[in-house]
Amino acid sequence: MISTIVWGTGNVGRAAIRAVQAHPALRLSAVLVHDPAKVGRDAGELGGLERALGVPATDDIEAVLAAGPQAVVYAASGDIRPDDALADVVRALRAGAVVVTPALYPLYDHISAPPECRDPVLAAIAEGGGSLFVSGVDPGWANDVLPLLISGLGTVVDAIRCQEIFDYSTYEQEESVRHLVGMGRPMHYEPPMLAPAVPTMVWGGQLRLMARALGAELDDIRETTERRPLDATVSTRTMGTFEAGTQGAVRFEVQGIVEGEPRIVIEHVTRIHPSCAPDWPAPPDGGDGAHRVVIEGRPRIEVTVEASDEGENRSAGGNATAVGRLVNAIDWLVAAEPGLYDALDVPLRPAAGRLGRKQR
Structure with missing residues (x-):
């Protein structure tokens, strides 16, 4: 052994x-x-x-x-x-x-x-x-092997979108959630994870890897970011209280540009509570998290993966599948x-x- x-x-x-x-x-x-x-x-x-x-x-x-x-x-x-x-x-x-x-x-x-x-x-x-x-722990398979596998089922592939939709309220890494991502911080706070070029530093490699596998050449990598405040104070099991008016949700994209258009996109939609930004994408059953891959083309293909571990904790499930890819x-x-x-x-x-x- x-x-x-x-x-x-x-x-x-x-x-x-x-x-x-x-x-x-x-x-x-x-x-x-x-x-x-x-x-x-x-x-x-x-x-x-x-x-x-x-x-x-x-x-x-x-x-x-x-x-x-x-x-x-x-x-x-x-x-x-x-x-x-x-x-x-x-x-x-x-x-x-x-x-x-x-x-x-x-x-x-x-x-x-x-x-x-x-x-x-x-x-x-x-x-x-x-x-x-x-x-990656986001998890990596959702931004490389899964979308590439699914792309092979299509006749025409116009664009690939990889989404992580995640509720941080069950996470147990307070320093990262509050300091790096900015949850619970004033809206004028600039989270290090969302600073210009940082999302590209973290996820740009996965865009380049997918482009390489698809035989495409990236003209550029672009970033978009949107943040929402909490309407009401919320409490979490592992990280305490997050006050109304502080950052409660973040949505950002890292876009691989091919021939002037965003053709390969990694998108993260993260909340500290489901009540924040209810108009943004959410897990299909209202759970803690999901990973979705959408292939725009012919046919259009959409696959959503949910995992749970440590009881019904889907945040732990995402970690477990990421770890499974590595350990296996x-x-x-x-x-x-x-x-x-x-x-x-x-x-x-x-x-x-x-x-x-x-x-x-």
Whole structure:
């Protein structure tokens, strides 16, 4: 079995522990944490399982990597610490591990990644013999393999739209929700995630990757943003109160322009409460979130995917599917040559050996 560590135990890492534990080819060998309060706690508890796994969490990065894990699921956030995240991933690659992560946005499409991000990774792969696959937590499959697969069902493809529709009220990453996205902040506050060029930095790689797969050339990448205030104060289960008049919803697009028209679009519609911006797209059943792909052409094709995990929490379901895409690639990457891979390289395979399989 492939010895695998999970690095980080937040929204992504929690799902990663469960995914590694359930995979018949993987063995959870260690869990790395940053919070001293989590050190020594069992991975089963941190992963939301109902039993202990006999793997206590540790913050000793050097010791864990020195043990020579074959794979690392790097689940620590790269939102507010991109340089640290890159340094961590490079460190794991130098140790010879296959690394899968959603944290390094520029490497969604490594061919267009800036040298300051790509070169250290390639050097670490050459030195250690590991591999890296980066796929988004938004989730990545909804902005690459799913739309590309569906596009192959059409006769004429005029445009592709990928939508994430998400209710942040069930999310458990308050720093990102309030500071980066601006939920609950005054409307004059400028959220870092919505600053000009930042959405392109985060999602532009996925547009370039899809364009490359479709044989299209992007003339430009454009951004549009719209924000709405809350009409009333709302309370959330995990992040407290959000006051009336503060930002309650955001809608933005990152548009890939082909021959002067937006032909490949990634759109995010996010709210802190369903009552805000009710005229914007919403999940079809009024749930917490959905991912939708629309192929405009002949025929017109629309596919909506909803996932739930940790009970009926669809925000956790989105994380779980994003993690599934990454974790399920590990055995393929271990068998492949060392290298830097993207979503066009790594196949999406059936869940072999897992039909009806209970979490071990």
